[in-house]
Amino acid sequence: MNFSTRNYLAFALLFLSQPIFAQSKADKKAITQLKTDIGYLASDALEGRRTGTEGERRAGDYIIQSYERAGIKSFRGKYRYDFHFIYGKNIAAATQIRLQGKDITTKDGFPLPFSANKQANGDVLPEVMEQGGVWLIPIYQSQDEANDAHFDWEKIAYEKCKEAQKQSAAGVVFYDSYGSKFAPEFNPHSEYEALDIPVAFLGHDIYNELIAANTSGLDISMNVALAKTDRTGSNIAAYIDNKARYTVVLGAHYDHLGYGEDGSSLYAGKEKKIHNGADDNASGTAALLQLAQWVKKGKLKGYNYLFVSFSAEELGLLGSKAFIKEEGIDSTHTAYMINMDMVGRLNDSTHALTIGGVGTSPVWANEIAPAQRAFKVNIDSSGVGPSDHTSFYYANIPVLFYFTGTHSDYHKPTDKADKINYEGELEVMHSIYDLVKNMDAAPKPVFTPTKQSSVGRVHFKVTLGIMPDYSYQEEGVRVDGVSEGKAADKAGLKAGDVIIKLGDTQVKSMQSYMEALSKFKAGDKTQVVIRRDGKEKKFPVQFK
Template sequence: MKKIALLFIVLFVFACKNEPKQAENKIKDDVTFLADDKLEGRQTGTPGEKAASGYISERFKDIGLLPKGTEGFIQSFSFKPKTDPHKEVEFTTNADSTITGRNVIGFIDNNAENTIVIGAHYDHLGFGGEGSLYREKDKAIHNGADDNASGVAVMLNLADRLKVRNETAETKDNNNYLFMAFSGEEMGLLGSNYFSKNPTIDTKSINYMINMDMVGRMKADSTLAVYGVGTSPMFKQTLKANNEKFKLVENESGVGPSDHTSFYLIDIPVLHFFTGQHEDYHKPGDDSEKLNYGGMNLISEYIFTIITDLNDNGKLAFRKTKNESEEVPRFKVGLGVVPDYLFDGKGMRIDGTREDTPASNAGLQKGDIVIKLGDADVTDMMSYMKALSTFEKGDETSISVKRGEDIIETTVKF
């Protein structure tokens, strides 16, 4: 009897050893840690940011990534805060009045010629300050669960899945993978900008870059925005061929308000994934319990299939795109709304309103679609901004919105 029991134990141990390794799904755990009050909003240069970088470093280590920073997984960068908003930040080694941020960089080495960069920024706004849309007098922690603990969590999930695949597959992928958690994004894409000027790998070997910023609030219609689709001829067909779950909103430009821009500007194809703004954007209410974790899992799976599909295509061709940000008109006033950037109908749909603003004072509501502002028809976001740019503080004008099947006409004062 003892011999039989011993035989079962041996067989069990042998079976466990030969069981294929599985990637662990820790998306919710990662968001919960990064968006906890204890990290005090992960503002660049603070103890909370340092704690977050330490956590991500440990996750990289546990997954089995190789360190690719300048100090293990960490690439530190120091800079002086801007005094002129129109000037670029200067990176410096001078310790006087400087802030130090930390990129976290890990690597899967498949001995391939080319490398795919997969990134997401992990810094946020701390207790608010510049960039915050919180208007109360008491300071409050901005946890940034969607912005951008969500992107970091999906990046870590992809790192784990790609590491497991390349450990268990008979042949390794035709690309290496560089995973980057950027700091300083909220201060002006500083971490990715610094890396582009001080890379820890040869940037000529970078095949393309995937960025995830605010991917945690997928709505019921499963809308997913993908920017940069025009930066390589392969992207559009690949996105379409692998899409079964999403209503895709595509934008060709490689330039936008996130870290993919830093790579596009050094002639690297980019894809940037985004599930849209919301009423908690840059406010204390952006907390972990409000995220759509099922949607995040679907996005991770989608990006994984895109990477897999592109694996045998060699190095992708880069293509410059129209810089739409150069066409954005300047304006002196605002309605005080959160636009729905994923709305692809006619007009500008309001995704949220802020209290005591021209919009709220005029009775505008979430879901209203602005179709006319003053004498100008509003057909999309650009026409809305052009119409807004003609007004100054104190002006009063008419506004028409579609609310359900009704057209509401009212007056707004800036």
């Protein structure tokens, strides 16, 4: 490895207390193990470790076997912690669409995800829009729209259906009269709210067969039945019990995107491909497995140590949220949490390492000083970010987040094991271990709240200052956390509250919540209505 003089000295000083030959041998062994672990976790055999799949289950088994070989016991009597959640919609078997007596299969047509679960029928003519009737209308207005890969057909369809609903349509059926190169597909994770009328789409083949030449009317009937999709994730937890008063949590998510089915893939191709997730986050998972062994061999006794591999991080930090809630993880028993997410692509030229959460305790500024000498450290003070440490921050636990940076392979099938900088990852791991070792003899760090990071968030003129619970599937927006000093905090909102109205806007989902928020500017005053313990409560709010 080609170190600069400064980094070479920092690296040498890091291990000065141990024999050079022995340390070099240990590092070679550690790198071999990283290659083995990441190689397996990011292999095609696990098919991208999508939450709830056989690939993720096998990854979990691999993690458990690693702990068993190392002699690290399970947490509270078991390694695997299953949790259930609702995520998205599917087309239920009761759904039926008939046109001119022909049953339409899902290959040729399907209900849209914002459809109501209702029936509608009647005799219709294309583009004849009558009150009380089913509207049969084209989804594209030109061949150019049909061939435009960026045409947002779902948005257009939703807006047309909202207008149809206002004009008392009984239902809407769209059709493709042009033969789009990018035909609509059922979106199980649509962010559009359910309407009060049934809505469906018919493909180009059905248009050619039954609609194109018809001038006397068509008999149409539909019964839409959409169901919420129940899924199961599995957190993996191991524990070193030193009978200490407080516990340190080290964590990394091990799930990834599978074939990109859940909508967060950045892959632009049409061919189905495995998203291997070597850096995101086989790298963090492999680092966690070795750090657990180092903590055990180092005989760190000042705290208990809990090692958690989180599931469903890619779906909205669902695994870490479930683990904290179901296992009662709180600040009275937890000293701090370190999260590793994408730590495998350290750039040899810049040597840049991002450490987040530095503002969550006064001790962190001093504790990360050695890392600042070894790396070019980008500091993010916020305890809130796009990974699982956020869940712990909202439980008032000091956190640190290690991240070697994004890259062009992020959330794509090209995030593979051969692109990992194994020597660089080992450097990061040593830096984390040194901090943990130093903290082992230190008192429990004091928690301090921080400003919310702006990275990856949609910008509005104002903010309410809440962290929404993206796993919540009922009507409204449930509050997962409240930022200190923001409008929600001053108004008296708490985690667990469900926002059902903001100003004059009824809040049914994140979509209407964001629409409501966009109407306000700094200095505006309004009222928020929430549901708490089954009762509605109203709070005055002022935006700043």
